[in-house]
Structure formats: C-alpha cells, structure tokens
Amino acid sequence: MLKSPQSDQVKVTRKALGFTQKESAEMVHCSLRAWQLWEAGDRNMPAGIWELFVIKTGLHPLYSKQI
Numbered sequence: 817m818l819k820s821p822q823s824d825q826v827k828v829t830r831k832a833l834g835f836t837q838k839e840s841a842e843m844v845h846c847s848l849r850a851w852q853l854w855e856a857g858d859r860n861m862p863a864g865i866w867e868l869f870v871i872k873t874g875l876h877p878l879y880s881k882q883i
Contacts, residue, residue, distance in 0.1 A: 823857035
C-alpha cells in the first residue's frame, strides 16, 4: 500500500500526466474542491485515493500498464 503523498507530489504527477484538476478528481470520484485542497496542501490526500489515482494512470508498481 502506498502512503499519502505530499501536495507537491500530487500536483507534479498530475501535470506530468497531462490531466487537469477536474479530470483527476473525476478519475478518483472526488470533488474538484477536494483535489484543489490536496494540491494546495490544505488537506492530506487519503492514501487510498492516491493509490487509486496511480493505479488508474498506470504508475502503480504492482498494476502498471504493460506495453
């Protein structure tokens, strides 16, 4: 299981993947406002939400997309 990410890790990863905040929020079934708070560092992203995001984007070490 992955740990909760730092706010800068959330933002850098999202931008590197080319997603908007809205797209990222929809991907993990949360509100846009929640995503904004996580990126701003006002709240910590739950580890489960982060894990879902990295699984869906193919970044999770156990569930990476095979080419």
